[in-house]
Structure formats: C-alpha cells, structure tokens
Amino acid sequence: MNSLKLPMWLSGLNGRALAAPLLIILMLAMMILPLPAFALDIFFSFNIAIAIIVLLTSLYTVKPLDFMVFPTVLLVSTMLRLSLNVASTRVVLTEGHTGPDAAGKVIEAFGHFLIGGNYAVGIVVFVILTIINFTVVTKGAGRIAEVGARFALDAMPGKQMAIDADLNAGLIAEQEARRRRTEVAQEAEFYGAMDGASKYVRGDAVAGIMVTVINIVGGLVVGMVQHDLDFADALKNYTLLAIGDGLVAQIPSLIISTAAGVVVSRVASDQDISGQLIGQLFAKPQVMFISAGIIGGMGIIPGMPHIAFILLAAVMGGSGYVVRKRMEVAAQEPTKQEAPVIQAPEMEEATWQDVLPVDTLGLEVGYRLIPLVDKAQGGELLRRIKGIRKKFAQEVGFLSPPVHIRDNLELKPSAYKIALKGVEVGSGEAMNGQFLAINPGMVAGTLPGVPTTDPAFGLPAVWIDSGMKEHAQTLGYTVVDASTVIATHLNHLITTHAAELLGRQEVQLLLDHLSKEMPKMVEDLIPKILSLSTLQKVLQNLLLEGVHIRDMRSIIEALSEYAMHTQDANELTAHVRVVLGRAIVQQIFPGTNELTVMALDSRLERLLMQALNTGGADGSGIEPGLADTLSSQAEIATKHQEQIGVTPVLLVPAPLRTLLSRFLRRTLPQLKVLSHAELPETKTIKVTSLVGGQS
Template sequence: MNGFALPAWMTGANSRALAAPALIVMMLAMMVLPLPAFVLDVFFSFNIALAIIVLLTSLYTVKPLDFMVFPTVLLVSTMLRLSLNVASTRVVLTEGHTGPDAAGKVIEAFGHFLIGGNYTVGIVVFIILTIINFTVVTKGAGRIAEVGARFALDAMPGKQMAIDADLNAGLIGEQDARRRRTEVAQEAEFYGAMDGASKYVRGDAIAGILVTVINIVGGLVVGLVQHDLDFAGALKNYTLLAIGDGLVAQIPSLIISVAAGVVVSRVASEQDIGGQLVGQLFAKPQVLYVTAGIIGGMGVIPGMPHVAFIMLAAILGGGAYLLAKRARMALEAVPVAPPAPTTLPESEEATWQDIAPVDTLGLEVGYRLIPLVDKAQSGELLRRIKGIRKKFAQEVGFLSPPVHIRDNLELRPSAYRIALKGVEVGAGEAFVGQYLAINPGMVSGTLPGPATTDPAFGLPAVWVDGAMREQAQAMGYTVVDAGTVIATHMNHLITTHASELLGRQEVQQLLDHLGKESPKLVEDLVPKVVSLSILQKVLQNLLAEGVHIRDMRTILETLSEFGPQTQDPNDLTSMVRVALGRAIVQQLFPGASELSVMTLDTRLERLLMQAMQAGGTDGAGMEPGLADSLTAQAEKAVRQQEQLGMAPVLLVPAPLRTLLSRFLRRALPQLRVLSHAEIPETKTIRVTSLVGGQA
C-alpha cells in the first residue's frame, strides 16, 4: 500500500527460515544477559504452551514420519528449559531476598499454589516428578527408539527389495517407488535421531536436580552472608524459589517426554491415538459387561467406597448395553435378499453356443482367494494384473491377451492355477491375511511357519502372520502379501511364455499400430515380401530367446532387405538379431562397455561344426556322448558365471548360435547364446570361462 513493501527477507519462506536461527540466538542471549521478571514470565508461559502443543501434535499424529521434526523440537525445547534455568537462577540469587515474587509470577505461583508454600512438600514433589521423568518415561522412550532404530536399519534391505519387486511387477510406478524408498530411509533416520535426542531429556532431568540443589545452597549463602537474613527465613525463601523454578522446568519436560514416548511407541495405523483407544479399548461389549460385574461386586463388599464403585459399574454396564444395541441395529439394517424361486430348467438341445473358446490366459482361484479378484470387494489382484499387462506391453513390445479369472471349487481353498491356452503352466498357494517371507540368501535367522518355496523363482520361503511382518523384514526377508505372490508368479510366466502369447491377431494388431506411423513400410513388407505367418514365426523366435520386439521398425526394415533372398524363418531371425545386436547387448549388459562372456573350447567348437553339417541346425547329428558332455560343461560354466555375479552369456560363431541356443534352452533356460556378429564394435569382450575345456 502507498508504494510501501516489506523487505524480501521478512516475507514468505525467508521469514520462516530465520525462525530457527533467531530462536537459537535468543536462547544463548538468555544465558548471558540478565532478564527482568516479566520477561521470565513470558518465556516460562511459552515453554509450557510449547510442551502442550508438542503433546497434542503427537497424539493426533498418524505415522511417526508425520512428525519428522520431533527430534529437533526435543533438542530445542531442552535447550530452552536450560536457558530459562540459567536466567531464573541469576534472578533468584540476586533478587531472592526481596520476596517470593522476585523471579516472576509464574515461579511464585508454582511455589505457592502447587506445593502450598511448603518447601518440604515442594522438595518431595520435585523429586517424584524427576524420578518419573528420568527413570520411567524418558528411559522407556529411549529404549523403544533404540530398538526401533536397530530394527528399521535391519529391515531396510528387505523393504528395498520389496519395493523393487513391486516396481518390476508393474504394481507401482517409478515415482511411487522413489517416494517409498525415501520413506524407508527417513524412518531409519527418524528412530536414530529419536534415540539420540532422548539422551538430551535424560540429561535435562539430571541438570534440573543439580540446578535446584545449587540454587538452594547458593541462595542460603547469599541470604546469610550478603543480606543478613536469618537461617530459617533464608532457607524457606530461597528453597521455595528454587523448587518453584525447578517445577516450572520439570513439568514441561515431563510433558515433552510423554510426547516422545507416544510417538515412538505407537504402531503404524491409519488412526490417531484417540481413535485407536476408543476403537480398540471400548469396542467389545462383553469386556465392559465383565468389568462392570467385577467393579460392582467390589462395591458391595463392606468397607469399600460403595458409591464410587457402584456408580462406575453402572456407567460401564450402560456403555456395554449401548454398544451391543448399536451393533444389533447395524446388523438388522443389512438387507437380506429374498431366496430365488427354484424352478427346474427345461432341457434344451445342444447348440454351437455350448462350445466355449479356450482362454489364452486364465487364472483359477480357490474360494478363499475370491476377495482378491472380486470387484465388489475392491480386489487388489485385478488392479495388479492390469499393471502387469501394461508393464509387459511397455517392455516386451506387444499387448498380451486379457487374463480371464474364475473360481474353481475343485482347487484347494487357498490354491490357484495359471493356464495358457487351457493347459496349466503354473500353480501355487496363497493365504489371504498372511505374508510370504522369501529368503533372498542373506537372512539373519529363521521364522516359525510352514516352509514353502516362492512359486515364481523357487526361492525358499515361509508363510507368516501379519504380526511377524516387521520382524521378518528386520531379519532380511523379502515380505510380500498374497496378491503380490500371485501377481509376481503370473508376471514371470507371461514373460517366460511370451512367444506363445503372440498369435496372428496380435501380430496384425502390431502391424496396424505401426502402420499409423509408417504405412509404406508395412504395405511394402506384408504380404509382398514375407507372409504374415513368416513374420509371426520370426517374432516368436525372438521372444523365445528373450529378445524384446519393441523396435518393430528395425525388424521390418531388416525383413524387407533380406526377405527377397530367403523365406526361412530361422535365417531371417538370425539376420534380425544382428540388426538388433546393440539392443540385445544392452538388455543383457546394461551400461557396460566390457562384456564378460563364456566361449567354446576350440576342439569342441570344431566337433559342433561337424555335427551341424551332418544333422542341420536341430542338432540331430550330434552324438549322445558329445551332447551329454556339452550340457555338463555348460551347466558348470553357468554356475561359475552366476557365482561371479555375471550374466550367463555364451559367445559362439554365427553358424553355431541357433543350434546351441535351441539345444541348451531346455536344460539351461537362463543361458543366453550370442554370436560374434551381434556384438557392437564399441564393446570389448572379456572371456571368464571356457566351455568344453575338458571335453
């Protein structure tokens, strides 16, 4: 207004940033500069208000991370109390001879109204408050924070692996994964900070005792020596001031300690402390009925306070009756559907409509797993399957057929079955309400529960109850719920059988999609150069060997170039792989300039070339002894490669690649066979093991 504007440092975020430095400077000034009694009253009142604000904030906090600044508040409030102790001690010792209001009205009020003006009572009350704060509240909160910090740090690897598993399964996005990783790190830092900050409160309690004793002794010396007071008068005057000063500091300290205990002792939930207390402590009318009976029985015993016990029993009994009545009314309000009339269906003639087509992808569940796939019950598995299909389309390059879900009463209640074109390709069990603790190979202990294996990757695992989830994560297990178990298993099977999911309809949809951007490329290729069936076979060959088909433009351009020369799908696949060499290497060795691979022994390579010339690319001319030796040597080399933490990749001459890939795929599905022609010139090769060196 009128051209006047506040400076930039006094507005917005800058002013809030100056709050903390200003508070620290103010506390340091209170330790050095003398303060009048009125200013002490203001600061003591602010200290009490701050303690109440912190306590109420902790009670209404849902998660500990919602009050992440609490350790810093704990430190600042402790320093504020100590600064006030120093400032009030100066006033007590210099002006205490003038009367009980020398250090302000707040200390006088605590000295008179709370302890009745009796310094003996004040000393007892002060010692009791200090013992409660030091030995009970602060020590317990510090112990919980210490244990919580240790468990949070131990559970970090398991939680990070669970986040990575959800991200890989398409259940969450990159932004959600980044947020959850940040929360995991912040949780460990919070409990560690709380463990350290609780030491400040314990030190504050000890300092309060020492400051009070020093005030009493120092006041007696000052009153007797400097102001010529009698011993009784000096003892009463300075003791009341010292005890009032100590109580003004210890009561906010006790409140802050209770708040710290509330924050670190609560279990994660979607309710605040008040909602949890009312919802869990007074939720069962049977408990209130029994308690009312016991309290009422105690009230009729001679010598007991009859009115208090019987009145409390009546209140508890009335509350139990209201709870039971409310639950009964809620149950009666649920509408009951009338039974459907039972009519015998008329027999009909068989028609072509009775022949149901076989689902490409199917999921059958037992009746206990129905809540996971029921839309009416917000089945989480439905959402996860949508995420799996979306992630599959983004990574592999085509949209998989929809998953048809139905219940099957022939299965065990908690069993499920995954079918591909009507044939079972995977099965397992998942227990709703329990968690599968998967052992990634570096756990620190064992868990009670039925031992099993992870259905997707075959890792050892244990089904545990929800109460054991945090403990399992702390021991290094990867803990997932029942829906995630099924979703991960399905994602693994869909990726493994990608070549079988790519039918002609999916290939035509791919061409239609690409034709919107490159209509001439599609028009000149199919069916002029290659037929739709040959294109489908080439794409299936790529998928069978784990090569993604996202780069359809390169695939079609390569087929357009070599299609006039040959119509053999295997030869065309080899040419396409060479064109996709950079993408294949990037998929197997992300970001690496040096490729650690396995190669064939020269003698074995020569024998395989002779076998291929005799029997073709299907390996029919390979002798049984040579085949067994090749398989055994390859398995040994793959184990060595995996123990070194490297991808099992076998580098062979181009003529042998198709033969070895087909032959070794059944025994070693994780092995990838590359030819020299597929390696980009910018990459260097390092041979880590030799296959067939002993053949």
C-alpha cells in the first residue's frame, strides 16, 4: 500500500506559517461568498473570544514589547469585524423577512438583550456604546501612542549613549548591548505602529454606525417592497437584526480598544497590570482609612443608601488594617535577609580571564556590512578571505594568521576597519548592494553616483547602482562589488605588512612543515648553527622589501653556508638575496630579458661609499645635504620611470644596497633597490636615468 505524501512545498510549511494566510483568505471570502446563519454564529463567537484573549493578554503583559504583535492584531481584528459586517448584512437583507433569527442565534440574542422590547432605547444605547469606543477609548489610546512614539524617538539618542557608556565601562557585554539597542528601536516602532493601527479602530466605529443605519433603512425598503411586510413587522425584524449585528461587532471592538489603551498607557515595570493596581492603588493604609471615613460619613447622611455606603466603608477600613499589619511584619524581618538582594548586582573581581589576547589580524564592519560576513546569510566576503589566505600562502610562502571578524556598532553603518595586532592599518566604506566603479586613468566618460577613492590603491572611483554596471564597464571603468573592495584592501594590507605577520610561531610552523621534506637540512641549521630569532629576522628582511620566501630550500642552503661566518641578520639577508636573485628579478620583471633600471651617478656613488665607510651600514655618516640630494633625485627618477610605464628599480653596488633600500623605503615605498650581484648574467640591463646626474 502506497503511503500518502504531501507535496514538497507543502511539507516545508507548519501550522504557524499557514495561520496568517488562511485567516486573510477567510476574511476576503466572507466578503464575497454567502454564509449560512450557523457559520455566522461560529465566526461571531470566534470574534468575541479573540477580543477577550487580546484583553487578558494585554492585562498580563509586563511591558509593551511583550505584546509586540498587538498593532497587527488590531488591524486583523478590525478587518475581521468588517468582513463579518458585510457577511451579516447580506444575510439580514436577504433573509430578514423570515424572522429575528434569520442571521443566526448570536445576533438575535444580542438584539433582544439590548433592545428589551424598546427599539428606541436599543438604538440610543448602541449609539452611546459606539461613541464611547470612538471618542473616548480609541481616540485616547491613539493620542497616547502618538505621544509615546514621539517621546521614544526623542529618547533614542540618550538611550543609545547610555548603552554605549555601560558597554565601555564593562557593565554589560557586547551581546547585551546589541540586544538593548534592538529593544530601543523596537519600542519606537511599536508606538508608531500603534498610532497608525488605532486609526483603523476609529474607522471601524464610524463604519459600525453607518452599517447599522443602512441595515435598518435597507431592511425596511426590502421588507416592505420585496416581501410585502407592513411597516411594524419590517421595523421589528430589521431593527432587531441591525442592532444585534452592530452590537455583536461593537462589543469586541470596545474590548480590543480597551486593550490598546491598557497597552500604550502603562509605564514599563517588572509587574503586570494587576500587580501594579493592587500594589500601588491599595498599598497605603492611610489612604484606605481616610477613604473609609469619608464613605462612612456619606452613609449616615439622611436619604443616602446607608447599607451600601457603610458596608463599603467597613470593607475599605478592614483592607487598610490588613495592609498596615503586613507592612509592620515586613519591617520587623531581619535585615540580613535583604543583604543578598543588595549584594547580588555587584561586579565580580577582575581575574586573568579578563585579559584577552590581541588578534593579529582583525576586520571590524558596520551593521550594514554584516550580511557580507554572516555565514547564515551567505556572506561572500568570508569565501573571499579564505581565498586571500590561500593565495597569500602559495605566493609569499607562509600561512598568514586567521582574520578575526566582528561587528562594531561604533563604526558608520557602511564602514569597515582593518587592524594589525590591535592597531588600525586601514579603513574605508563599502556600500552593500552597490558597485564601485574604479577609474584606471583611461575612461571615456563620467558616471552618476557617490564619488570616492579606492581604499586599496587610492584611485578615483564612484559608487554606482547595480543597473549601471554594464554601462560603466563600457566606459572603461573597473567595476567590483562591495565584498571585493574589502577583500582587495585586506589583501593589499596583508601583503604590505607580511613582515609583521611572520611571527616566531609562524616561523616555527614553517620549519615544522619543511622538516617533513628536508628534515636533515633543517635540523643541521636550526638551532645548531642559527637561532630561530635570527632566521625570523632574515625572513622578515626579505618580506619587508617584497621578496617572497617560497623557495625555502634555497634560503636554508644559503644560510647553512654563510651562517658559519657571520650571525648578523643584515649580512645574511644580503647573501640570501644573491641566491634568490633570479626569483627577485623575475618577480619585478616578469617575462622579459631586458631590465629597465636607474643607476647612481658615479660622483654620488663615490660620496655614498665614503659615507658608508665613515658611518657604517646604518647610513649615519650621510650628510644632510647629501641625503636631501639623494632623496629628491631618486624621487624625480622614480616618477620618470612610472611615466614611461616601467617598475622603478635602482641598481647600485652590493655594499650600498642595504643602506639605500633602508634610506629610500620611507619616502619611496614603490622603489625597488637591487645590487649588481643579484642580477642574473643572462639579463640585459638598460639604464634610463641617473640619480644625482643633475647635481
């Protein structure tokens, strides 16, 4: 026997997900399809039950946000009442001539209960109930909601500052701060929604009066013209039905309006309405005694209902006595029982667990960029960061530390910040959902959007909408999305600060990895000949000048050879660079045999050699005038190299390479300094300019 299976789309839905759509469809159906009297009884009873549930729920809520769905309930219940009015009006006008029970027992019972044989009194009472609902309850609740929304919006900045102050003081955690900020925003939205939803109830009250009048007038016309009823019978039937119909709709409306007033008029505390009423209205025995005396005095006045007043005065006096006895008992309880309550909120003592390590690499984002780094929302940036670390390891030669990502509510919504060992090294803004059109220098037109600068390389750019992407590409712009902007900036900073990312732990992990392939070579070098710290310094020197350390076999062999003669990290770095010369040149000049370089003027070269011999390798012997000349001439030559489209490279004698590289690195980070010993013999050298030749 085959089992019955639900469709896949239906099996994924639960009862809660179907409740709201089914209710809306049901209300629309009641306006269009005719309903029998029995169905009307069911729906009217359901409407009254919902109103009672809403009222009791509002009475037992501790704060307005505990009943956050109330504005929607207000709207749906109003639409339900209007749908029932339409359905019942159809039945009243089509079947009203058959008798008072034509529209069901509920409408008949409410009509008899209110009218009581006097139609004029019934109409007046119905109008009074509608006016009370419209002008008193609903209007008052709407006004309170309007003022509450305004005050909630005005108080938001102060509440946000208070939350930030508690967070900075360490009184609350970041998760608690985020929850409080969400609650502040929800409170303002709740009062605003209540202000709007109350307008539906006011409209419902007006509609109730109009529907009742239409039912009476229309019923008289239909009964007398179509069904040949006399005026008295038609008035009796249709007035009873119209008043009953209006009453069965207005009583739930009045109940829900009262619930709305209760929700928006209360002050938030840790007690529900019942607890507040009993605990505050009847909490002072003096008030109860004075009130009992006044009521008792009124009871002894001739002509007054003595039994009612005196009985009420006795009840109030007894209540005051009970309250006073409870207060005396509470005051006599030992104070030690209150001590734990006072000590509970005290802060715990600081421990070593409060000292948190600083993340080597950190990325902080504003709240609008959270979808880019949220795995649950398919964050594209997470995948790109994994790709960046993989590419970095393959190209540079070691695995960078992981990037710790967190949201920072103190940043602008679309801003991000990149930190290295807790210190900011880069920041920018990325518009989630938009594209950054970068001008590489040869575009055919301009684009409408928000002008900005590419955070990674400083190129002029424009944030554009997604619809402008293809047009921007046709104009020659490089178009990337927000996650690519952040990933490119992060990749640029990781590459730039590679030397700082290579810590002692990374060097040890690198050696452990090499030991699997060349265990004897690593064991003979570290720590027998060279210390781990010296190896780290050599590798950092290479990374500082953009030299990749993928070829660790050549580096280990060179260090094994020269570490027997010197332990100086700078000298060892120079020897390693000679061994890596072919790789260094290929990294700077890929795919060419002709090396376009700059060179030193012979006179400037002799002066620098003299300064090197006088002051040492740190360059302290360079005179200020000579230093200014060298810096300015190198800057001019570098700009000339960039203008002709080649990488600026300065070729110097081997003894001067370390000195000039360290000296020019701060002012000209894009300039590469090579020595003659590092160039392969197979390469052709073309000197395009001389540094110092014009001095």
